Amino acid sequence: MAVKILAENIWKTFQTAGGPIDAIKNFNLSVEEGKFVSIVGPSGCGKSTFLRILAGLVPATSGNLKIFPGKDLTKPLNSVVFQEYAIFPWRTVLDNVSFGPEMRGVGKKERRELALHWIDAVGLNKFIDCYPHQLSGGMKQRVSIARALANDPEVLLMDEPLGALDAQTRNVLQEELLKLWEATHKTVIYITHSIEEAVLLSDEVVLMTSHPGTNKINFDINIPRPRDLKITGTPEFARLTLVIWEVLRDEVIAAMEDQR
Numbered sequence: 001m002a003v004k005i006l007a008e009n010i011w012k013t014f015q016t017a018g019g020p021i022d023a024i025k026n027f028n029l030s031v032e033e034g035k036f037v038s039i040v041g042p043s044g045c046g047k048s049t050f051l052r053i054l055a056g057l058v059p060a061t062s063g064n065l066k067i068f069p070g071k072d073l074t075k076p077l078n079s080v081v082f083q084e085y086a087i088f089p090w091r092t093v094l095d096n097v098s099f100g101p102e103m104r105g106v107g108k109k110e111r112r113e114l115a116l117h118w119i120d121a122v123g124l125n126k127f128i129d130c131y132p133h134q135l136s137g138g139m140k141q142r143v144s145i146a147r148a149l150a151n152d153p154e155v156l157l158m159d160e161p162l163g164a165l166d167a168q169t170r171n172v173l174q175e176e177l178l179k180l181w182e183a184t185h186k187t188v189i190y191i192t193h194s195i196e197e198a199v200l201l202s203d204e205v206v207l208m209t210s211h212p213g214t215n216k217i218n219f220d221i222n223i224p225r226p227r228d229l230k231i232t233g234t235p236e237f238a239r240l241t242l243v244i245w246e247v248l249r250d251e252v253i254a255a256m257e258d259q260r
């Protein structure tokens with residue numbers, strides 16, 4: 001399988017009033033085309049910073065970033081789904097989802113069709129004319145996901161997209177993400193604090209060390225697809241989540257010590 005994203009030796013230092021802060025040091029990531037890769041690591045280890053670098057929102061201090069085929073990552077990967085509902089409160093669901101195509105100059109009829117397709121894919125047909133304040137948290141996050149997909153991104157970047165949701169809504173959206181991934185086979189880089197979520201959704205889980213984050217260890221998740229929530233009851237799922245937690249625990253404790 002072809003490599004889609006290659007990040008080599010990424011460092012990020014923020015200059016702050018209290019002096020420089022290393023957020024990421026010597027981080028490496030290679031993601032194959034069409035793979036779903038999760039990044040897991042303790043709070044403050046630099047996960048969001050790395051995603052922002054990938055999205056072109058902040059520059060890396062040093063290191064190489066490539067998106068294939070053959071391009072340097074110089075233009076933003078316009079496809080981020082954040083934990084906060086990053087949708088426009090003054091636009092309806094339809095207008096939020098058609099925003100990306102509109103910016104790209106796609107004609108009115110075509111962008112409406114595109115938006116309706118993705119709104120249907122996330123199950124919000126009945127809400128196309130609603131404004132964000134009329135929607136639940138889960139629905140708002142569905143709008144964010146539909147909006148990202150309507151951009152037909154080369155890579156979908158997701159920073160704890162389900163982090164603000166209650167457990168049941170989260171489970172429903174996890175299954176929806178599995179279905180969307182089956183339908184699109186997009187390359188996805190997904191940040192989560194939940195090991196269970198990472199194992200459920202991913203082909204690979206990349207574990208980062210505590211701050212400043214670097215690579216700890218990567219885990220291949222060879223649970224067959226298509227998957228649904230039922231796999232969370234299997235012995236292999238339990239084994240993987242436990243193995244990952246045993247490594248992550250040390251990093252979480254290190255991060256907590258660091259914050260004292």
Ligand SMILES: Nc1ncnc2c1ncn2[C@@H]1O[C@H](COP(=O)(O)OP(=O)(O)OP(=O)(O)O)[C@@H](O)[C@H]1O
Pocket residue numbers: 014015016021022023041042043044045046047048049050211
């Ligand atoms: N704009 C900034 N200026 C200065 N320091 C920053 C900035 N953004 C992030 N940092 C620092 O970089 C480190 C990594 O932050 P980041 O938000 O990437 O962590 P994270 O892994 O996403 O954490 P969490 O799991 O809590 O979301 C932290 O120490 C943070 O304080």
Ligand SMILES: [Mg+2]
Pocket residue numbers: 047048049
């Ligand atoms: Mg973060």
